[in-house]
Amino acid sequence: MIATVWSKGLRFLAFATFAFSLCGFSALPCRADALDAFKGQQGTLRIAGGTAHIPVMKEAAKRIMERFPNITITVAGGGSGVGIKQVGEGLVDIGNSGRAATADEIKRYGLVAYKWALDGVAIVVHPDNPVKRLSKDQIQAIFAGKIANWKAFGGADHGIAIYTRDAASGTRAVFWKKALNKGEISKNALFIPSNGAMKTTVANDPYAIGYVSVGHIDQSVAPVTLDGVPPSLDNVKSGAYTIARGLYSITKGKATGLAALFIDYLLSVEGQEIAANKGFIPVK
Amino acid sequence: MSLSKNSLAKGVFLFCTAASAAVTLLVLVFMFLLGLPLLEGRTFYSLWGEQWEPHAGLYGILPMVAGTLWIALLAACLSLPLSLGAAGVMTSLGGPGVRRLLQLMVRFMTGIPTVIYGFAAIFLLVPFMRQSLGGAGLSVLTAGMVLAILISPTMILFMADSLAAVDPAHVQAARALGASRVQRLLYVKLPQALPGMVSGFVLGLGRALGDTLIALMLAGNAIAVPGGFLAPARTLTAHIALVKAADFNSPAFRSIFACGIILYLFTTAAVLCVRLISHTYGEAGRA
Numbered sequence: 001m002i003a004t005v006w007s008k009g010l011r012f013l014a015f016a017t018f019a020f021s022l023c024g025f026s027a028l029p030c031r032a033d034a035l036d037a038f039k040g041q042q043g044t045l046r047i048a049g050g051t052a053h054i055p056v057m058k059e060a061a062k063r064i065m066e067r068f069p070n071i072t073i074t075v076a077g078g079g080s081g082v083g084i085k086q087v088g089e090g091l092v093d094i095g096n097s098g099r100a101a102t103a104d105e106i107k108r109y110g111l112v113a114y115k116w117a118l119d120g121v122a123i124v125v126h127p128d129n130p131v132k133r134l135s136k137d138q139i140q141a142i143f144a145g146k147i148a149n150w151k152a153f154g155g156a157d158h159g160i161a162i163y164t165r166d167a168a169s170g171t172r173a174v175f176w177k178k179a180l181n182k183g184e185i186s187k188n189a190l191f192i193p194s195n196g197a198m199k200t201t202v203a204n205d206p207y208a209i210g211y212v213s214v215g216h217i218d219q220s221v222a223p224v225t226l227d228g229v230p231p232s233l234d235n236v237k238s239g240a241y242t243i244a245r246g247l248y249s250i251t252k253g254k255a256t257g258l259a260a261l262f263i264d265y266l267l268s269v270e271g272q273e274i275a276a277n278k279g280f281i282p283v284k
Numbered sequence: 285m286s287l288s289k290n291s292l293a294k295g296v297f298l299f300c301t302a303a304s305a306a307v308t309l310l311v312l313v314f315m316f317l318l319g320l321p322l323l324e325g326r327t328f329y330s331l332w333g334e335q336w337e338p339h340a341g342l343y344g345i346l347p348m349v350a351g352t353l354w355i356a357l358l359a360a361c362l363s364l365p366l367s368l369g370a371a372g373v374m375t376s377l378g379g380p381g382v383r384r385l386l387q388l389m390v391r392f393m394t395g396i397p398t399v400i401y402g403f404a405a406i407f408l409l410v411p412f413m414r415q416s417l418g419g420a421g422l423s424v425l426t427a428g429m430v431l432a433i434l435i436s437p438t439m440i441l442f443m444a445d446s447l448a449a450v451d452p453a454h455v456q457a458a459r460a461l462g463a464s465r466v467q468r469l470l471y472v473k474l475p476q477a478l479p480g481m482v483s484g485f486v487l488g489l490g491r492a493l494g495d496t497l498i499a500l501m502l503a504g505n506a507i508a509v510p511g512g513f514l515a516p517a518r519t520l521t522a523h524i525a526l527v528k529a530a531d532f533n534s535p536a537f538r539s540i541f542a543c544g545i546i547l548y549l550f551t552t553a554a555v556l557c558v559r560l561i562s563h564t565y566g567e568a569g570r571a
Contacts, residue, residue, distance in 0.1 A: 166527075167527055188508055188515075191504070191518070
């Protein structure tokens with residue numbers, strides 16, 4: 001009787017709350033040691049930068065803030081360039097970057113980088129696109145705008161929509177260096193401001209080609225096998241898939257206070273588990 | 285006593301006015317000062333080119349200037365008939381119920397955050413444009429259409445105000461002569477309210493020039509001079525948003541001050557236009 005009164009939404013909400021509390025309680029004993037370091041801490045930790053990092057940052061922040069309500073952790077995007085710049089200027093406590101900071105950036109701001117995961121950058125197309133294997137030369141030709149129709153690769157007779165990332169993107173920096181060999185990107189390429197938006201855009205455009213962090217891939221987009229090597233976690237780990245990079249969290253000077261605890265947590269067994277669950281390769 | 289109070293109030297208000305005017309000017313001065321290193325040699329020449337290739341030392345912002353003008357002008361032109369019609373119905377043609385409803389809706393529209401329009405368009409308009417017209421769906425046309433809706437409240441309210449401000453004696457005279465509602469609008473109100481209508485159009489255009497989010501989300505942000513309505517484009521505002529993360533000391537970062545100055549000048553030109561129109565025709569109307 002009561003169940004019939006409940007709307008679908010309410011039931012879902014109730015279930016979600018239940019499931020949520022259940023996993024919260026069941027996870028409590030095993031993670032007690034990793035989070036213990038935050039005991040007695042309070043204050044705000046500001047994190048910004050790389051958009052590939054966001055799922056891991058949010059999960060870690062959620063777990064910490066649930067246990068310790070006195071700690072507030074804010075996670076913002078912006079791209080690797082923004083992360084490095086903002087941490088250097090002291091606007092945030094941790095700047096995330098999906099590329100190594102340049103020697104100039106490290107020297108000017110006195111940055112210290114902590115690598116906590118490895119990530120691949122995968123070329124993605126719409127799942128309905130029959131073209132799912134390409135060579136590096138073909139990728140370079142596509143992104144340079146030299147081959148503009150999917151027909152050339154056995155796909156539909158339709159123009160290729162090239163999606164790329166903005167200058168602040170670490171994903172772009174890695175893709176440009178390792179997949180395009182610093183080659184040209186067509187002026188007609190469309191610019192997308194984050195990994196999440198790139199996934200949504202490619203998932204909605206049947207003629208799209210773009211690139212995202214391997215951690216962001218799900219069923220809505222299809223990864224392209226590059227030179228016969230699919231961008232799987234195993235292939236990134238073994239080094240067979242070469243378009244890979246480290247995910248860094250950067251502090252100005254050596255990390256202290258909450259920032260140090262947070263980075264320690266990312267590198268703890270539990271933190272590395274979060275990274276693995278979100279589709280990245282733990283460093284430990 | 286009241287005299288001193290008066291002069292005190294006068295002083296406070298004068299100070300506020302001077303401060304806000306100074307801020308406007310200081311922004312321009314600040315942009316010039318920070319953009320000053322751009323004047324050195326090669327960078328300055330490359331600014332006016334079509335090539336935006338920071339890693340090759342080319343910082344052409346011409347494609348962005350073109351993109352801004354394309355999108356803003358298209359939006360203003362699409363919004364003009366829409367706003368003209370809405371203002372006409374709101375002030376002259378509609379019944380009292382329709383007028384009130386329209387007024388409420390237009391006022392409500394002014395309060396809708398830009399990102400809502402952009403978000404809705406990404407999921408509704410972009411796939412539709414891609415299927416019906418081809419291409420990626422992110423184009424000058426898509427951004428222009430949504431921007432037209434965004435700026436229409438500005439235009440409608442300005443146009444409606446100037447239509448409502450037409451001397452009622454003239455309108456009643458026309459009515460006495462047997463002019464219908466439509467005739468009164470077309471032959472009495474519109475000609476008299478023309479300067480105000482033009483001002484509304486220019487203000488709408490100014491808003492379209494300055495908007496960032498719609499173009500950033502819907503125009504595709506490609507760095508080429510748009511070749512048509514279905515081509516992607518990048519506006520100056522979107523360009524600033526995309527490049528602001530570059531290194532502070534790099535010429536790429538400095539070049540966005542040039543974008544800022546150009547935008548500032550565009551908007552200033554729009555405002556001056558409005559002033560000039562209302563000044564010239566306002567005087568003529570009174571004489």
